[in-house]
Amino acid sequence: MPDPTKSTLSATQTPALFGVSPYLTRWMLLRHFIHGDPLDGPAHNRLDWGLKLQPLILQQAVEDLHLEVRPNAADVYIRRGLLGCTRDAEIICPDRGPGSLETKCVFDLGVWTRDWDGGKKVPKHYEIQLQQQMFVGDGNGSQYQWGVLAAWCCGEMRYFERKPVPLLWDAFEEEAAKFFADVEARREGEPFGESIEMTLMNKVFQLTPKKVIDLRDDPDAFKLAEDIRLWDASRKERLLQEKTEDALKAKWRARVKDAEEVLFVNGIKINVTQVYRKGHEVKPSTYSRFDVYVPDNLGDKDELVSHS
Numbered sequence: 001m002p003d004p005t006k007s008t009l010s011a012t013q014t015p016a017l018f019g020v021s022p023y024l025t026r027w028m029l030l031r032h033f034i035h036g037d038p039l040d041g042p043a044h045n046r047l048d049w050g051l052k053l054q055p056l057i058l059q060q061a062v063e064d065l066h067l068e069v070r071p072n073a074a075d076v077y078i079r080r081g082l083l084g085c086t087r088d089a090e091i092i093c094p095d096r097g098p099g100s101l102e103t104k105c106v107f108d109l110g111v112w113t114r115d116w117d118g119g120k121k122v123p124k125h126y127e128i129q130l131q132q133q134m135f136v137g138d139g140n141g142s143q144y145q146w147g148v149l150a151a152w153c154c155g156e157m158r159y160f161e162r163k164p165v166p167l168l169w170d171a172f173e174e175e176a177a178k179f180f181a182d183v184e185a186r187r188e189g190e191p192f193g194e195s196i197e198m199t200l201m202n203k204v205f206q207l208t209p210k211k212v213i214d215l216r217d218d219p220d221a222f223k224l225a226e227d228i229r230l231w232d233a234s235r236k237e238r239l240l241q242e243k244t245e246d247a248l249k250a251k252w253r254a255r256v257k258d259a260e261e262v263l264f265v266n267g268i269k270i271n272v273t274q275v276y277r278k279g280h281e282v283k284p285s286t287y288s289r290f291d292v293y294v295p296d297n298l299g300d301k302d303e304l305v306s307h308s
Helices: 014-018 026-036 045-065 108-116 124-136 168-183 194-203 223-257
Strands: 070-073 078-082 083-085 089-093 097-106 146-154 157-162 262-263 269-277 285-293
Touching: 014 026, 014 124, 014 168, 026 168, 026 194, 045 089, 045 097, 045 146, 045 157, 078 124, 083 124, 083 168, 089 108, 097 124, 124 146, 124 157, 124 168, 223 262, 223 269
Parallel strands: 097 146
Antiparallel strands: 070 089, 078 083, 089 097, 146 157, 262 269, 269 285
């Protein structure tokens, strides 16, 4: 939860200052603090379920870690200097005193494999979030010297214990000071051109009729033109690939009929799954999902040889 007074940066906002937030950029944050542009994304079921599961995860942490856990049931926001946080809970250790406990729910094994490396690492923005909670501490001058991130993934719990990173804590204060100096001077800067900024850019930059930007004499004129050429080529390739995929999907839907699996030479196969899509924002529908498998060691078409 962000600071309603906008006098501090919350632990979920600070990762944007280091360019590692998947949800925000520094420009988006400055627009929010200077102009009040909203930052909240659209509500979705996974976020709702994460909030519902949080009490159960905290309860499981008590059983697994054998330590006292004090949930932040009232969502109290705590400040230290220009930084703040709304932690999920405090965790109390007899030897180390209080620490910060942050919970995360991962519903997608693909996300767990890609972003968490199968449980071998914690995404950078979550690392920063936990470190900032430890930096803020109790808000009365005492900083926490340890913290735990409890991650639930598809019914299993993983725990990641962390100690303070002094250099990162120094960077927190340095970057926060620069940020609020920009806010005071109303220097929002320029957008970074990242995809997560698209929605806000479309709202902020309304088109001016007949306005033209001429970059033909720009020092990087040819480089900029090549960028646009690549953009156009990528668009055409994507459209061609989608058209080809749709045609092949229709062809093989007619060929497989009621089969669930089709086997080919060289280990290639198709698995067909009947999927029912419930009607939320769209009408209920049923469609067939095709999962095509090509072995990693199989190269171009010249390697498709007969084994008969």
